Amino acid sequence: xxxxxxxxxxxxxxxxxxxxxxxxxxxxxxxxxxxxxxxxxxxxxxxxxxxxxxxxxxxxxxxxxxxxxxxxxxxxxxxxxxxxxxxxxxxxxxxxxxxxxxxxxxxxxxxxxxxxxxxxxxxxxxxxxxxxxxxxxxxxxxxxxxxxxxxxxxxxxxxxxxxxxxxxxxxxxxxxxxxxxxxxxxxxxxxxxxxxxxxxxxxxxxxxxxxxxxxxxxxxxxxxxxxxxxxxxxxxxxxxxxxxxxxxxxx
Amino acid sequence: xxxxxxxxxxxxxxxxxxxxxxxxxxxxxxxxxxxxxxxxxxxxxxxxxxxxxxxxxxxxxxxxxxxxxxxxxxxxxxxxxxxxxxxxxxxxxxxxxxxxxxxxxxxxxxxxxxxxxxxxxxxxxxxxxxxxxxxxxxxxxxxxxxxxxxxxxxxxxxxxxxxxxxxxxxxxxxxxxxxxxxxxxxxxxxxxxxxxxxxxxxxxxxxxxxxxxxxxxxxxxxxxxxxxxxxxxxxxxxxxxxxxxxxxxxxxxxxxxxxxxxxxxxxxxxxxxxxxxxxxxxxxxxxxxxxxxxxxxxxxxxxxxxxxxxxxxxxxxx
Numbered sequence: 001x002x003x004x005x006x007x008x009x010x011x012x013x014x015x016x017x018x019x020x021x022x023x024x025x026x027x028x029x030x031x032x033x034x035x036x037x038x039x040x041x042x043x044x045x046x047x048x049x050x051x052x053x054x055x056x057x058x059x060x061x062x063x064x065x066x067x068x069x070x071x072x073x074x075x076x077x078x079x080x081x082x083x084x085x086x087x088x089x090x091x092x093x094x095x096x097x098x099x100x101x102x103x104x105x106x107x108x109x110x111x112x113x114x115x116x117x118x119x120x121x122x123x124x125x126x127x128x129x130x131x132x133x134x135x136x137x138x139x140x141x142x143x144x145x146x147x148x149x150x151x152x153x154x155x156x157x158x159x160x161x162x163x164x165x166x167x168x169x170x171x172x173x174x175x176x177x178x179x180x181x182x183x184x185x186x187x188x189x190x191x192x193x194x195x196x197x198x199x200x201x202x203x204x205x206x207x208x209x210x211x212x213x214x215x216x217x218x219x220x221x222x223x224x225x226x227x228x229x230x231x232x233x234x235x236x237x238x239x240x241x242x243x244x245x246x247x248x249x250x251x
Numbered sequence: 252x253x254x255x256x257x258x259x260x261x262x263x264x265x266x267x268x269x270x271x272x273x274x275x276x277x278x279x280x281x282x283x284x285x286x287x288x289x290x291x292x293x294x295x296x297x298x299x300x301x302x303x304x305x306x307x308x309x310x311x312x313x314x315x316x317x318x319x320x321x322x323x324x325x326x327x328x329x330x331x332x333x334x335x336x337x338x339x340x341x342x343x344x345x346x347x348x349x350x351x352x353x354x355x356x357x358x359x360x361x362x363x364x365x366x367x368x369x370x371x372x373x374x375x376x377x378x379x380x381x382x383x384x385x386x387x388x389x390x391x392x393x394x395x396x397x398x399x400x401x402x403x404x405x406x407x408x409x410x411x412x413x414x415x416x417x418x419x420x421x422x423x424x425x426x427x428x429x430x431x432x433x434x435x436x437x438x439x440x441x442x443x444x445x446x447x448x449x450x451x452x453x454x455x456x457x458x459x460x461x462x463x464x465x466x467x468x469x470x471x472x473x474x475x476x477x478x479x480x481x482x483x484x485x486x487x488x489x490x491x492x493x494x495x496x497x498x499x500x501x502x503x504x505x506x507x508x509x510x511x512x513x514x515x516x517x518x519x520x521x522x523x524x525x526x527x528x529x530x531x532x533x534x535x536x537x538x539x540x541x542x543x544x545x546x547x548x549x550x551x552x553x554x555x556x557x558x559x560x561x562x563x564x565x566x567x568x569x
Contacts, residue, residue, distance in 0.1 A: 003440065003444065004444060006436070006439040006440055006441050006444060007441065007444060007445075009435075009436065009439070009441070010436075010441070010475050013432075013475075013523070017522050022318050022319050022321075022421065023421070023422075023425055023428075023522070023525070023529070024314065024315045024318040024319060024421050024424065024425060024428055025315055025318065025319035027425070027428045027429060027431075027432050028311070028312065028315040028319075028428065030432060031431060031432045031435045034432075034435050034436060034439045034441065035435050035438065035439055037439065038435075038438065038439025038440055038441075040438065040439065043305060045308075045435065046304075046305055046308035046309070046312070047303075047304035047305045047308055048304070048308075048431070048434055048435050048438055049307075049308045049311050049431045049434075049435060050302075050303075050304045050305060050306065050307025050308030050309070050310065050311055050431075051304040051307065051308075051431075051434070052430055052431030052432075052433070052434035052435070053295070053307055053308075053310075053311045053427055053428065053430075053431045054295065054299040054300070054302075054304075054307045055430075055434075056426075056427045056430035056431065057259060057262075057295065057296060057299060057427065058255055058258075058380075058383065059426045059427050059430065059526060060262065060292070060423065060424065060426070060427055061255075061258050061259075061262050061383055061386075061387070062386075063262070063265065063266075063416065063423060064258075064261055064262050064265045064387060064390050065354065065386075065390050066265070066269075066411075066412040066415045066416055067265065067268065067394065067408040067409065067411060067412030068350065068351070068354070068390055068393045068394050068397060068408070069351070069415065070408070070410075070411025070412045070414055070415045071394075071397050071401070071403060071407055071408050071411050071412075072347060072350055072351055072397060073336075073411065074330050074331050074336070074339075074403070074407065074411050075336070075339045075340070075343060075347060075401055075403075076336040076337065076338075076339040076340025076341075076343065076347060077340075077347050077348070077351060078336075079333075079336050079337050079340035080340045080343075080344070080345065080347045080348065081348075083340065083341075084345065084348075107359075111362070111366075112358070112359055112362060112382065113382070114358060114382045114383060114386055115355045115358050115359050115362075115382070116355060118527075118530065118531040118534050118535075119534060120354060120355055120386075121355065122531065122534070122535070123534050123535060124351055125348075125351065127535055143538075147537055147538060147539070147542055148542075148546065150535045150537060150542075151532070151535070151537060151542040151543045151545065151546045152546050153535070154531035154532070154534075154535060154543045155519075155543055155546045155547045155550065157531075158518075158519060158527045158528075158531075158543075158547065159519070159547075159550055161527075162512075162515040162518060162519070163512065163515065163554075166508065166511065166512060166515075172480070173479065173480065173483075173511055174508075176480055176483060176484075176511075177483065177487075177507040177508060177510075177511055178507075180483060180484045180487045180488075180507075181487065181492070181503060181507050184487075184488075184492045184496075186492070186496065186503045188503060188504055188507065192504040193504050193507055193508045194508070195504070195508075196504050196505050196507075196508035196509055196561075196565070197508050197509075197512060199509075199561050199565070200509060200512045200554070200557065200558055200561060203554060203557040203558075203561075204550075204554055207550055207553045207554050207557065208550045208554075211549060211550055
């Protein structure tokens with residue numbers, strides 16, 4: 001007899017995220033409910049939660065980069081990234097992000113996954129450059145377009161990472177596949193597996209690259225603001241000067 | 252040997268710095284909530300190994316309480332005006348990129364040096380943590396150079412760091428929380444249940460439908476768990492090995508590798524993969540916390556179809 005009750009935790013997560021409760025709260029409640037429905041005593045659930053949190057601290061190490069990035073932003077790093085792109089003839093958002101996609105895939109395929117990333121490269125360099133390139137092509141952008149260009153910069157980083165890293169032999173996911181199949185008596189070398197990451201890597205580059213070129217075309221048809229209407233943003237650096245409610249306030 | 256624990260000490264110090272910086276920000280009406288949040292994280296990095304599992308659990312609940320009761324906020328003041336930054340950007344020129352590039356460069360060159368040259372034999376750095384340790388070195392080098400060159404006021408690093416940290420807020424610990432949720436899901440038998448459900452609906456006699464179910468199972472379970480790692484062993488045990496490899500004679504390397512990559516398409520589409528999808532939305536200060544996911548769907552779906560085609564053609568027809 002299969003016990004379906006622990007699946008309620010999944011439903012809680014889906015509903016909680018959909019209703020935009022604070023995600024930390026949603027996850028904690030889902031964890032406790034799932035544990036209790038899985039016949040774990042409360043203290044055991046609490047201990048499992050704490051243990052998992054402690055064991056995964058390495059995920060949050062990347063934030064030690066924030067003081068340097070913040071310091072350089074204070075001295076105009078994002079503005080510099082924009083100036084640089086503005087000075088390159090033929091630079092467009094799509095082309096810039098395609099180059100970044102290729103770099104990210106190749107570096108990840110060499111096992112250098114942490115060299116770039118959202119904190120290391122996207123926020124300080126790639127996103128402001130992409131926005132600047134879009135502004136250069138099309139004049140001042142409306143807020144929605146700025147959002148989309150920034151989101152596309154982050155998406156490009158993810159696609160490059162996910163569909164490059166499995167080409168590297170010693171990456172965790174390849175070792176996991178090898179281990180899982182070995183437990184069924186199917187012996188494979190990492191090389192045999194990572195070779196089969198290449199077709200998908202090529203497809204990812206073609207599909208996402210096409211989308212980036214389409215973004216360029218779509219940006220080209222974004223109507224310039226009517227003369228006389230004041231553009232909302234003239235210096236669309238990533239950090240908006242206006243205050244905004246923190247994400248935590250979005251109950 | 253330098254291992255992750257050295258980095259935890261450094262990270263603890265940085266989070267303690269965020270706490271000081273947040274506490275010092277008078278424009279943030281909730282600055283004590285932020286300071287407490289970052290201080291708890293500093294505690295986790297410094298003393299997590301001594302708190303015991305229940306102690307860490309209580310720490311997690313405290314973090315959740317601060318975020319859930321909306322005690323986190325952010326300041327309104329920018330340290331410099333856009334004009335000042337523009338002026339400073341012109342003054343320092345493209346050299347401003349150098350400290351920022353030192354970090355990836357140190358990680359890149361260092362990883363190569365410590366992985367492929369005789370330096371490896373000295374065992375200076377734990378092989379499992381090489382890139383992260385070198386990233387940490389890069390951060391320290393970049394910080395020292397920036398201070399020596401730009402000569403900012405002493406606490407600038409702390410203030411600017413906490414400005415960014417406050418902007419990201421609770422999203423910073425969501426990936427760690429989700430990893431813990433994954434541990435609970437596994438302990439409560441969620442994976443076994445899902446494997447059993449999928450195993451019960453396997454279509455008979457059609458290789459293509461079995462491939463389809465395998466790929467879609469990987470995507471859905473990855474979306475639930477937030478990463479393909481948890482999904483793969485379950486789907487391999489339910490369909491991949493018994494049906495696709497053993498019964499239908501598919502190429503095991505293709506079924507394994509491309510099955511995992513089909514799961515990665517799911518990672519692009521789920522808020523549960525917070526460090527890839529939710530954190531960047533906060534880091535780039537997007538209005539919608541799902542902004543990154545929304546643009547990724549149109550890449551993930553065609554790529555999933557491509558993966559299904561590769562699974563079918565390369566797994567069974569080549």
